[in-house]
Amino acid sequence: MTLKRRSNSGDQFAWICRHPVHLGRPKQTSVRHNSIFRRSKVSLRKWIHFMYRFCQGLRLRQIDMMADEIAVSSATLSKMAKKLRDVCVTAVERMRRRTGQLIGGRREFVVIDESHFRHKRKYGRGRMTGGWKRKQWVFGMLGVQHDQGRRKPILRLVEKRSRRHLVPLIARHVRLGSSIISDEWRAYRILPDLGYNHHTVNHSRWYVEPHTGAHTQHIERAWRSYKEQVHTYF
Ligand SMILES: [Zn+2]
Numbered sequence: 102m103t104l105k106r107r108s109n110s111g112d113q114f115a116w117i118c119r120h121p122v123h124l125g126r127p128k129q130t131s132v133r134h135n136s137i138f139r140r141s142k143v144s145l146r147k148w149i150h151f152m153y154r155f156c157q158g159l160r161l162r163q164i165d166m167m168a169d170e171i172a173v174s175s176a177t178l179s180k181m182a183k184k185l186r187d188v189c190v191t192a193v194e195r196m197r198r199r200t201g202q203l204i205g206g207r208r209e210f211v212v213i214d215e216s217h218f219r220h221k222r223k224y225g226r227g228r229m230t231g232g233w234k235r236k237q238w239v240f241g242m243l244g245v246q247h248d249q250g251r252r253k254p255i256l257r258l259v260e261k262r263s264r265r266h267l268v269p270l271i272a273r274h275v276r277l278g279s280s281i282i283s284d285e286w287r288a289y290r291i292l293p294d295l296g297y298n299h300h301t302v303n304h305s306r307w308y309v310e311p312h313t314g315a316h317t318q319h320i321e322r323a324w325r326s327y328k329e330q331v332h333t334y335f
Pocket of ligand 1: 118119120123128
């Protein structure tokens with residue numbers, strides 16, 4: 102099929118097939134066919150606007166989006182947000198299958214940390230997303246590349262910050278022999294026995310990674326921004 106301008110379509114464009122099998126009456130298919138936009142009554146222009154806001158971290162409140170006429174009701178906005186989240190979840194799962202989400206190794210050191218998230222619901226009502234509790238431990242593993250300083254964050258919800266909950270995640274995502282930097286939390290004391298080079302850092306001091314000179318100060322800043330994003334999305 103070819104993409105043609107179509108004034109009779111609300112989207113301005115449609116897929117057209119002029120194959121003789123259609124007996125001179127070209128077959129027309131919506132550009133939304135097989136996409137996340139099918140069955141949505143919201144215009145594509147508004148969708149794009151919404152996606153732009155979503156990528157900014159949904160900082161714009163629902164009421165502002167309604168004022169901006171991105172959607173006329175909060176039910177519609179919730180549905181749109183859910184569609185985009187589904188797209189993100191699918192993409193992350195695909196990446197997880199492809200890469201196994203492994204960090205560490207010789208070219209990368211790994212910073213680990215747990216933090217307590219207080220779940221703030223953005224829009225007063227609606228259910229919690231993805232198994233979140235009101236207070237929730239999030240365990241983060243951050244791979245930092247020595248040469249380019251590129252960062253790969255892996256964040257996981259954990260029930261408790263006990264060794265039993267944290268260590269299996271480290272074993273699964275951090276390559277053996279990696280250098281791991283953490284605070285002095287006792288759950289991590291076992292790391293050298295498991296085949297990691299473990300460096301501890303006192304939170305009140307700055308730690309300088311020997312290979313790169315990367316300050317934990319920088320890393321804490323990165324954490325803060327990841328945490329903000331986590332807050333924004335859930
Ligand atoms: Zn056809």
